[in-house]
Amino acid sequence: MSDRLSFRIALAVAILALFGAGIVSLVSYIKTQASEQANAQRTLRQLGLTVQRTATIATYLDNQEIADDAIQGLAENDLVAAITLTSVNGLNISYGDSSAHSASPASIISPGSPVRVRLISPFTPDEVVGELLIYPRQEQIDRNARAAALERAGLLGGYTLVIAMVVMFVIQWQFVPTLKQVAANLHGIRPGSNDRLSMPTSHAQDELGALVGDINQLLALAQENIESERQLRQQIESLERRFRLIFERASAGIFLIDSRGRLIMTNPAFIQIVGDSINSRIVMQDVDCLTEIFADPESVRSIVQRALNNEVVSAEDLRLAGLEEEPRWVHSLFSRIVDDAEGHPDGQHYVQGILTDITRRKREEQLMRFHAERDPLTQLHNRRSAERELSTMLSKSRAVEGCLAICLIDLDNFKPINDTHGHEAGDKVLVTVAARMQGILRSDDLAARLGGDEFLVAVLGQDCRQMIEAVARKLLDTLTQDIELENGTCVRVGASLGIALSGRGNEDIAQLLNLADQAMYRVKNRGKNSYHIYQPV
Amino acid sequence: MVKALTFMLALLMLSTNQACQAKVVVLVNPKNPIDKLSRAQVVDIYMGRFNNFPDGQPVSPLDQSPDSADRASFYQVRVGKTIAQVNAYWARLLFTGRVTPHRVLSDSVAVLNTVHLNKDSLAYVDSQVLDGKVKVVYRLKQGRAFQ
Numbered sequence: 001m002s003d004r005l006s007f008r009i010a011l012a013v014a015i016l017a018l019f020g021a022g023i024v025s026l027v028s029y030i031k032t033q034a035s036e037q038a039n040a041q042r043t044l045r046q047l048g049l050t051v052q053r054t055a056t057i058a059t060y061l062d063n064q065e066i067a068d069d070a071i072q073g074l075a076e077n078d079l080v081a082a083i084t085l086t087s088v089n090g091l092n093i094s095y096g097d098s099s100a101h102s103a104s105p106a107s108i109i110s111p112g113s114p115v116r117v118r119l120i121s122p123f124t125p126d127e128v129v130g131e132l133l134i135y136p137r138q139e140q141i142d143r144n145a146r147a148a149a150l151e152r153a154g155l156l157g158g159y160t161l162v163i164a165m166v167v168m169f170v171i172q173w174q175f176v177p178t179l180k181q182v183a184a185n186l187h188g189i190r191p192g193s194n195d196r197l198s199m200p201t202s203h204a205q206d207e208l209g210a211l212v213g214d215i216n217q218l219l220a221l222a223q224e225n226i227e228s229e230r231q232l233r234q235q236i237e238s239l240e241r242r243f244r245l246i247f248e249r250a251s252a253g254i255f256l257i258d259s260r261g262r263l264i265m266t267n268p269a270f271i272q273i274v275g276d277s278i279n280s281r282i283v284m285q286d287v288d289c290l291t292e293i294f295a296d297p298e299s300v301r302s303i304v305q306r307a308l309n310n311e312v313v314s315a316e317d318l319r320l321a322g323l324e325e326e327p328r329w330v331h332s333l334f335s336r337i338v339d340d341a342e343g344h345p346d347g348q349h350y351v352q353g354i355l356t357d358i359t360r361r362k363r364e365e366q367l368m369r370f371h372a373e374r375d376p377l378t379q380l381h382n383r384r385s386a387e388r389e390l391s392t393m394l395s396k397s398r399a400v401e402g403c404l405a406i407c408l409i410d411l412d413n414f415k416p417i418n419d420t421h422g423h424e425a426g427d428k429v430l431v432t433v434a435a436r437m438q439g440i441l442r443s444d445d446l447a448a449r450l451g452g453d454e455f456l457v458a459v460l461g462q463d464c465r466q467m468i469e470a471v472a473r474k475l476l477d478t479l480t481q482d483i484e485l486e487n488g489t490c491v492r493v494g495a496s497l498g499i500a501l502s503g504r505g506n507e508d509i510a511q512l513l514n515l516a517d518q519a520m521y522r523v524k525n526r527g528k529n530s531y532h533i534y535q536p537v
Numbered sequence: 538m539v540k541a542l543t544f545m546l547a548l549l550m551l552s553t554n555q556a557c558q559a560k561v562v563v564l565v566n567p568k569n570p571i572d573k574l575s576r577a578q579v580v581d582i583y584m585g586r587f588n589n590f591p592d593g594q595p596v597s598p599l600d601q602s603p604d605s606a607d608r609a610s611f612y613q614v615r616v617g618k619t620i621a622q623v624n625a626y627w628a629r630l631l632f633t634g635r636v637t638p639h640r641v642l643s644d645s646v647a648v649l650n651t652v653h654l655n656k657d658s659l660a661y662v663d664s665q666v667l668d669g670k671v672k673v674v675y676r677l678k679q680g681r682a683f684q
Contacts, residue, residue, distance in 0.1 A: 057629065060584075060586055061585060061630070061636075063630070063635065065634070065635065123580045123584060124577055
């Protein structure tokens with residue numbers, strides 16, 4: 001490569017030198033020839049002026065001898081081809097062949113045209129007495145001019161060539177070897193390494209030295225960049241490793257679904273939660289995964305849609321699909337992810353889901369709620385829970401344009417049993433009564449123990465009055481039957497039922513309870529073991 | 538006009554200490570039909586260009602002696618050359634062998650006599666020595682002499 005470089009420099013210099021020498025030679029040739037022509041003309045004119053005096057006298061006198069005298073001298077000169085001396089009185093002397101010149105019209109205006117010397121009378125200043133024409137020997141002049149021009153051009157061209165050669169050798173000896181060395185050094189240097197170019201000693205101050213310095217700076221910069229990039233790559237790698245670890249080892253199930261509901265990616269925890277068989281059926285398949293995963297895919301789909309639209313992260317407890325006896329629950333967190341990395345200029349939208357198995361927590365929660373809402377002895381709703389349930393039922397009755405009937409039940413003759421047979425016997429009575437109540441009621445109806453021997457049932461329907469009256473009759477029938485205690489003795493309780501119906505301005509649970517209570521006391525006062533529906537007065 | 542010319546003439550005569558020398562006139566035999574010659578004609582004849590009068594009859598010019606004042610005045614004023622220059626010119630002419638020099642007479646009187654006797658003579662003398670037996674054909678105008 002370096003050999004080629006030096007060859008090309010030599011070639012370029014040679015071409016330039018030849019070109020320059022050619023131009024210089026050509027210009028010099030043209031100028032020299034022109035100046036030689038002018039010189040010849042001047043010489044001829046000087047010759048003419050030299051003999052002017054004699055020629056004047058010759059023409060003044062028309063004297064042949066003097067004329068010959070004048071012309072003879074001129075004719076000796078080898079630049080002169082022909083001479084014509086004419087006087088106004090008719091003298092005409094020619095020497096040489098002037099016709100060749102005057103015959104050719106081109107030569108009149110060419111350098112070959114004669115030098116004309118006007119001859120003025122020596123005694124009368126204004127009188128022209130004759131004319132001297134000196135015809136140049138044009139081919140001789142041309143030859144001389146050409147020779148001089150050639151010599152001059154040759155000299156100048158040679159001079160230019162010599163200078164060019166010297167310049168070329170200086171370049172070859174001074175510049176090219178250093179450049180070769182720098183190039184070879186640079187070729188051997190691996191970017192990012194500590195190697196640098198050595199400064200050429202004789203070129204430390206010139207452009208070559210500056211070039212080497214700049215290259216070294218670039219090398220240092222490259223090394224710095226490569227080093228920092230390497231560190232960055234390491235950081236990214238370790239970060240990636242950590243993220244992958246988080247993804248792989250997370251206890252939460254992580255998955256990614258695209259905007260069409262297809263499952264793109266899952267982690268091991270997800271597979272564990274959802275189950276291997278379901279996972280392998282839906283992951284990376286063109287199916288709607290939500291149907292397979294969740295028990296209520298429609299609501300999940302709307303959650304996913306919300307996440308896609310609003311970027312609102314929605315956290316929900318969701319039930320998983322599956323035929324297991326005990327329902328399984330997951331806490332789910334959905335959020336939108338916009339992948340605006342390369343290849344997705346528009347930003348592919350995904351929904352990332354995070355699942356936590358909360359089946360156990362859910363179970364405990366339900367258990368806790370059960371304990372909080374139920375009377376521990378009878379498993380019926382307690383007073384607080386009952387009031388809440390009643391509110392729900394009341395608003396539901398309005399929705400179906402029906403009515404709510406509540407019935408307060410106070411056991412008669414319970415306290416003597418408790419006192420006589422003890423608390424356990426009392427408890428037994430209460431549990432039996434509760435079981436009998438539940439036996440009568442449908443699953444939608446409410447049964448609660450408000451406290452002590454006070455109970456409540458409530459029904460809901462289009463014709464709640466008939467329904468509650470049927471219930472009341474059954475209750476009176478069943479509750480009053482014998483109850484066998486642990487020790488084999490049988491006891492019997494009675495019941496006073498007070499009923500209130502919603503509607504007609506009674507739209508408040510507390511008010512309804514109050515009315516039912518009034519109705520119940522009315523029964524108690526009348527002789528118990530019966531029911532009464534509160535009638536507005 | 539005449540007064541002005543007279544005044545100028547007087548001025549010229551006063552300004553030159555050789556006023557008498559300057560009045561050289563050119564003359565011919567009274568029988569010669571030529572009445573007037575121009576300056577150029579006089580010069581051409583005296584300098585050897587023409588050997589005839591303008592009307593074709595031959596002419597033989599007369600010169601005075603080389604050291605005479607009239608000769609110096611004539612050539613100086615008329616031709617504009619010194620005697621030495623004129624001599625050199627004639628030497629060149631004589632060298633060709635085709636020209637014969639003018640006849641030289643010793644003084645004005647000899648000149649006048651010769652002109653009187655020869656019809657083809659042409660001569661110059663000082664105007665002061667003129668007699669009635671010759672015809673003046675050209676009067677020198679002063680002023681152009683000293684260049």
